[in-house]
Amino acid sequence: MNDAQATPGLSISCQEVVELVTDYLEGVLDSDTAAEIEAHLVLCDGCNIYVEQMRATIRALGNVPVSTLSEDAQAELVRAFRDLRGPTASR
Amino acid sequence: MRHMRSPKPSSEPGPDHHVSARLAAIEPPVIKPPDIKTDDSADVPLVDRLRAGEADAFAEIVRAWSPMMLRVARSYVSTDASAQEVVQDAWLALIRGIDRFEGRSSLRTWMLAILGNLGRSRGVREARTVPLSSVGPAQDDRPLVDPDRFRGPDDQWPRHWTPVGQPRPWPRSPEEATVAAEGRSLLAAGMAQLPERQRRVVALRDVHGLSSEEVCSILGLSASNQRVLLHRGRSRLREHLELYYAADASAAGDRGVGT
Numbered sequence: 001m002n003d004a005q006a007t008p009g010l011s012i013s014c015q016e017v018v019e020l021v022t023d024y025l026e027g028v029l030d031s032d033t034a035a036e037i038e039a040h041l042v043l044c045d046g047c048n049i050y051v052e053q054m055r056a057t058i059r060a061l062g063n064v065p066v067s068t069l070s071e072d073a074q075a076e077l078v079r080a081f082r083d084l085r086g087p088t089a090s091r
Numbered sequence: 092m093r094h095m096r097s098p099k100p101s102s103e104p105g106p107d108h109h110v111s112a113r114l115a116a117i118e119p120p121v122i123k124p125p126d127i128k129t130d131d132s133a134d135v136p137l138v139d140r141l142r143a144g145e146a147d148a149f150a151e152i153v154r155a156w157s158p159m160m161l162r163v164a165r166s167y168v169s170t171d172a173s174a175q176e177v178v179q180d181a182w183l184a185l186i187r188g189i190d191r192f193e194g195r196s197s198l199r200t201w202m203l204a205i206l207g208n209l210g211r212s213r214g215v216r217e218a219r220t221v222p223l224s225s226v227g228p229a230q231d232d233r234p235l236v237d238p239d240r241f242r243g244p245d246d247q248w249p250r251h252w253t254p255v256g257q258p259r260p261w262p263r264s265p266e267e268a269t270v271a272a273e274g275r276s277l278l279a280a281g282m283a284q285l286p287e288r289q290r291r292v293v294a295l296r297d298v299h300g301l302s303s304e305e306v307c308s309i310l311g312l313s314a315s316n317q318r319v320l321l322h323r324g325r326s327r328l329r330e331h332l333e334l335y336y337a338a339d340a341s342a343a344g345d346r347g348v349g350t
Contacts, residue, residue, distance in 0.1 A: 018236050022321055022322035023318060028314075045257065054325060060264070062297065066158040066298060068161060074157065080183060082144075
């Protein structure tokens with residue numbers, strides 16, 4: 001084992017971090033590997049930026065436009081709810 | 092509501108669906124116990140409000156959950172119009188069946204189980220035969236990050252970023268870009284380029300905020316397959332943003348603005 005492999009954070013390569021980033025963010029890595037990635041991120045600007053960009057991408061996906069039921073359909077569902085469940089509904 | 096992002100839905104004019112007609116037509120659903128477990132029982136007040144007949148509480152969850160439910164329903168059926176009907180039927184089933192909700196799962200998980208039952212039977216009737224894997228780009232074997240951006244195996248720091256290959260910080264966050272009007276379609280365009288399976292997983296997980304367990308159950312994926320698809324999809328979208336920012340920066344350079 002050479003020096004690089006003995007130093008925490010350097011036994012894992014950037015290319016491996018890029019492959020493991022989702023498992024890391026999902027929290028499914030074993031604790032040794034997760035700790036190794038954390039140590040790597042302290043030392044490595046490139047990977048730090050990469051992981052932060054993955055996080056930013058995930059956050060931004062929450063702003064992607066989505067479609068939903070028409071206002072009319074939603075209003076009609078609420079009317080159905082009132083008719084069947086509302087205080088005055090006959091059950 | 093827990094787990095849910097607040098979606099910014101755009102109502103789509105769709106075919107005219109008459110809820111009252113559908114309501115008369117459908118039988119009260121046979122609801123299988125959900126096969127997904129989630130953590131919470133925090134919906135109890137919401138359930139109580141629904142049982143008490145509070146229309147506001149119902150309107151609230153219709154608004155919050157319908158976008159996610161439409162996306163889920165679209166996994167089972169072949170057209171947007173069918174998906175809208177399945178979602179409406181699921182809401183009607185909830186109206187009829189809320190007294191039978193036993194609180195062993197979250198209300199949302201229960202709703203997803205109803206939606207899954209209705210969607211699957213509708214999909215069978217439509218004889219939806221297009222297998223997931225046949226839609227979209229067939230192959231996705233291009234590396235997620237260009238291998239040339241890493242040092243070679245014989246380098247002092249094998250497989251670490253090269254100085255040129257190392258990621259550059261983005262000039263502004265993609266969140267800012269995507270809430271701004273001109274950037275709204277940026278990630279949507281990136282998603283459209285993903286293979287179908289990746290797009291579905293990313294949409295349900297990251298756009299609609301479902302849990303990995305829920306997505307595995309809806310799409311019939313193993314946990315590890317779900318993660319692989321999520322990983323490839325997210326990595327591609329990060330790349331999409333990186334290319335956008337790089338193009339933006341060089342355009343700004345051409346115009347003599349920026350740094």
